[in-house]
Amino acid sequence: xxxxxxxxxxxxxxIFLFMTPIxxxxxxxxxxxxxxxxxxxxxxxxxxxxxMLIIVLTAIMTVIAKIKGSxxxxxxxxxxxxxxxxxxxxxxxxxxxxxxxxxxxGIGPEAVHxxxxxxxxxxxxxxxxxAVFLFAGLFLPLLMNYGLLELFGTLMTKxxxxxxxxxxxxxxxxxxxxxxxxxxxxxxxxxxxxxGYYTKREAAxxxxxxxxxxxxxxxxxISEVGLGHMFVxxxxxxxxxxxxxxxxxxxxxxxxxxxxxxxxxxxxxxxxEDIPEGYNVxxxxxxxxxxRARNEKSVYKFFKEGGQNILDMxxxxxxxxxxxGLIALIIAEFTPVFSWLGAPFIPLLELMQVPYAEAASETxxxxxxxxxxxxxxxxxxxxxxxxFIIAAxxxxxxxxxxxxxxxxxxxxxxVSMVDLxxxxxxxxxxxxxIITLIAHLIF
Numbered sequence: 001x002x003x004x005x006x007x008x009x010x011x012x013x014x015i016f017l018f019m020t021p022i023x024x025x026x027x028x029x030x031x032x033x034x035x036x037x038x039x040x041x042x043x044x045x046x047x048x049x050x051x052m053l054i055i056v057l058t059a060i061m062t063v064i065a066k067i068k069g070s071x072x073x074x075x076x077x078x079x080x081x082x083x084x085x086x087x088x089x090x091x092x093x094x095x096x097x098x099x100x101x102x103x104x105x106g107i108g109p110e111a112v113h114x115x116x117x118x119x120x121x122x123x124x125x126x127x128x129x130x131a132v133f134l135f136a137g138l139f140l141p142l143l144m145n146y147g148l149l150e151l152f153g154t155l156m157t158k159x160x161x162x163x164x165x166x167x168x169x170x171x172x173x174x175x176x177x178x179x180x181x182x183x184x185x186x187x188x189x190x191x192x193x194x195x196g197y198y199t200k201r202e203a204a205x206x207x208x209x210x211x212x213x214x215x216x217x218x219x220x221x222i223s224e225v226g227l228g229h230m231f232v233x234x235x236x237x238x239x240x241x242x243x244x245x246x247x248x249x250x251x252x253x254x255x256x257x258x259x260x261x262x263x264x265x266x267x268x269x270x271x272x273e274d275i276p277e278g279y280n281v282x283x284x285x286x287x288x289x290x291x292r293a294r295n296e297k298s299v300y301k302f303f304k305e306g307g308q309n310i311l312d313m314x315x316x317x318x319x320x321x322x323x324x325g326l327i328a329l330i331i332a333e334f335t336p337v338f339s340w341l342g343a344p345f346i347p348l349l350e351l352m353q354v355p356y357a358e359a360a361s362e363t364x365x366x367x368x369x370x371x372x373x374x375x376x377x378x379x380x381x382x383x384x385x386x387x388f389i390i391a392a393x394x395x396x397x398x399x400x401x402x403x404x405x406x407x408x409x410x411x412x413x414x415v416s417m418v419d420l421x422x423x424x425x426x427x428x429x430x431x432x433x434i435i436t437l438i439a440h441l442i443f
Contacts, residue, residue, distance in 0.1 A: 007147040007293035014142030017135075018215050021232045029231045032139070033219050036131035044127070051126040052100040055322055058083075058315040059097035066090045078308050082315060096319035099326050116380070117329045125325070125376060126318055128223050133317070136216040137309030141302050147289025154285030157275075164209075165250050166202055174210035185211035186404060190411035193263060200414045201258035205250045207413040208423050211404050212242065213371065213395045216313075221395055224375040225387040230442075234392060237438045241396045241431040248430055254419050263412070324370045332377050338362040352436045355383035363390045364432075368424050371400040385443040389435050396431040399424040 017031045024034060040047065065072035065083040073079040085093070102108045103118030112118050143149070149172050157168025164170075173188045186207055193203035213221075215235070222234045249255055275284050296302070332338050342361030349357035359381050363374035371394055378390035399405045399420050408415055415423075 003290050003294050006296065007289050010142045010146040010293075010296075011148040011289075014139065014146075014148065017139050018143060024229070029228060030215070030219070032132065032135050032216075033223070033228065033231065035135045036128070036219075039131040039134060040127055043131075047127040047130055048104055048122050051122060051130055051318060052104045054130075054314050055093075055100040055319050056097045058319050059093040062090050062093045082312060092323045093319040096322035099322050103326075111330050111334055112326065114333075116333055118326055120329065120376060120379070121322060121325050125220075125224055125321065125372065128220050129318060129321065130314065132216055132220050132223075133313035134310055136214075136219075137311075137313050138303075138306040140309050141305050145292070145296050145302075145305070147292040150288040150292045151285040154288055155281055157281065164205070164246055166205060166210075167198065169197065170202070170206045170210060173206055174212055186407045186411060186413070190413050194412055196262050199258075199260045199262055201250075201255065201260045203413045204258045204415050204419075205255050207408050207411070208255065208399060208415060208420070209246050209249050211398070211408075213238075213398065217371065218395050221372065221375045221391050224372070225379050225391045227384060227388055227391065230388065233442050234388065237388075237392050237435055237442075238395050240438065241392065241434040242398075244434055245396060245427050245430045249423070249426065252426070254422055258414060321370065321372055325373060325376060328366060328369055328373045329376060332362065332366070332373075338366055338377075341365045348432070352433065353440070354389060354436060355386050356381050360386050360390055363394070364428065367394045367397045367400055368405070368421065369401055371395070371397070385439050388443070389432075389439050392435045392439070393428065393432055396435065397424055397427050399427070 020030060022029065022031060022034070043050070061079075061083045062085055065080070066085070066087070070084065072084050099112065099118065100122060103113040103122045106113050153169055153172035156171035160166045160168050160171050169192070170189075173185045173192070189198065189203055189206045189211065192198050193200075198206065218235055218238060219228070219231060222228055222231055227234065275281055279287065339358075339362055342364045345361040345364045346357050349360055354360055360378065363378045366373045366377065374394035375387075375391050378387055381387055381390070399408075401420075405420050405424075408420065409417060
């Protein structure tokens with residue numbers, strides 16, 4: 001009975017916090033978002049300074065780790081992984097720290113700390129990031145560590161093969177991305193590919209199709225465009241568009257042309273998806289869930305892992321958003337670059353009767369740099385339907401170089417930069433009409 005309760009109670013609590021729609025004065029949302037809203041209100045005057053301190057501290061620790069070399073913080077693997085980065089990411093974090101200080105204290109040119117550039121990031125988006133990541137990171141182990149993934153992974157075995165041409169266990173990767181972070185899905189996929197559980201084609205498909213943007217990130221995105229009260233229809237739209245893209249992408253190049261062979265380092269050579277005799281799909285999944293829950297014996301471990309999630313999200317994501325986001329906003333605000341890149345989309349958006357098509361077109365391709373940028377740039381557009389479409393598209397495009405794309409290139413998953421950009425374009429072309437159709441039905 002103790003094992004059953006250890007699986008059921010944390011899993012139900014996790015489902016409630018992350019997945020259960022609740023009604024508020026502004027509309028439907030999820031409990032995590034309500035908690036985040038309280039924190040934002042309580043700390044509204046201090047959050048810009050707090051985020052500046054987090055970004056500066058991250059840069060200092062990263063520089064110290066770089067100077068010390070590969071043995072830096074080796075006594076604590078978590079801090080080693082958090083702070084010991086390549087030269088490119090070290091420079092990115094230093095640039096982010098400089099930007100954050102300039103914005104907070106109004107130093108330097110107006111382009112850096114202006115209302116539509118630096119202030120929008122440090123005084124708005126990063127407030128949302130702080131609050132959402134605080135609670136999402138803390139309570140994430142409820143979904144990850146008590147057997148829910150194991151149960152759903154087993155139940156999904158008979159779905160993944162016919163629909164997506166993938167092994168059943170890949171549903172665990174996508175679920176881990178969905179409730180945690182796209183980076184979790186990429187890391188899981190890369191590891192299982194190296195160990196011989198996935199072929200090259202399967203690894204490429206899972207890494208680029210199922211490393212989903214997490215519930216946490218989607219909540220931040222929809223809040224950024226001022227439509228947080230529409231989270232439930234927004235997320236259902238993202239799921240619908242993402243599902244159709246997942247059906248199509250594995251069946252067309254470049255993913256369909258990847259070899260169905262295992263890596264040379266493989267010692268496994270595939271997996272057995274059969275259910276053992278005496279079990280059905282549910283009872284076997286439930287057994288695996290109980291085995292997973294049985295391993296969780298420490299409340300301290302739960303809060304330690306939750307705290308690490310929070311630091312990883314704050315210190316891993318905030319500097320990237322500050323650096324890439326501010327540069328992109330300056331380019332968008334003061335140059336015509338994104339107008340040129342988005343121009344081919346104007347006729348398409350006008351054909352689909354999207355208001356402010358010209359302004360919306362500027363956000364179509366900027367998401368390849370970072371997923372937040374389309375929503376940050378599109379947040380000032382007057383039409384709610386257009387902001388809704390921009391936010392949903394930025395999530396379903398999936399490949400963004402500041403995180404998932406960069407991680408895929410750094411992993412052993414067999415995809416190139418060209419592959420990633422082509423996949424990004426294809427996902428844009430596939431999901432845009434679906435999102436727009438649903439948006440017209442909602443608004």
